[in-house]
Amino acid sequence: MEKVMVVDDDEGIRCLYEQVLSDEGYKVILASDGLEAVEIFKKVKPDIVILDIRMPGMDGIELLGKVLDMDRKLPVIINSAYSMYKSNFLTWMADAYVIKSSDLTELKLKVRELLDIKKE
Template sequence: MSRLLIVEDEKNQRELYALELQDEGYEVDQAINGKEAVDMVKNNKYDAVIMDIRMPEMDGIEALGKILSRDKKIPIIIYTAYSNYKSNFMTWTADAYITKSLNMNELKDKIREVITARAEA
């Protein structure tokens, strides 16, 4: 069973994603900001990280850099309400950049894709 980390400061959203992804059959951990995410990635092994950008204390961009500096191969999917972060070249280092949407199918497809790609590699 693949293990995912969801990084999202808004509790309701975070829990919603967790529920949805658990329904898909993933084991899901939750972090409330970038800082916590960096710590959790340090201590645990995840198959993919789904991360928001705008978060207090440490934002997604900074966390992205810190996580990748530790483990370059871990798939990271940016999942945010803001499409304009695409212009920040740091986000290019993520495996995917998905704009939040009522329909979570795009996210689910992308998670499946990156996990499969990693398993094959």
């Protein structure tokens, strides 16, 4: 089972993504902030990471750098309520940038797409 890690400080979102991505047949690993994510990452290697940007403590962009340090080939999706970070060149290191919405179709497609590329 492919493992998807979701890092978001909003409990509602974590819960929602867990539900939706489980329905899609993934194993979902949750982290509420950057530090927790790094800790978990040391023990469990996810196949893909979905990152929020605005988080207390270590923000998503900083976490993105740390995650890529540990695994250069890991696909990362930035998932933010703001579109403005799209112009922050640090986010270009991520493989995709998806704006938060109640319709998770785009997010689901991106996860699938990136996992398929990784397999090839």
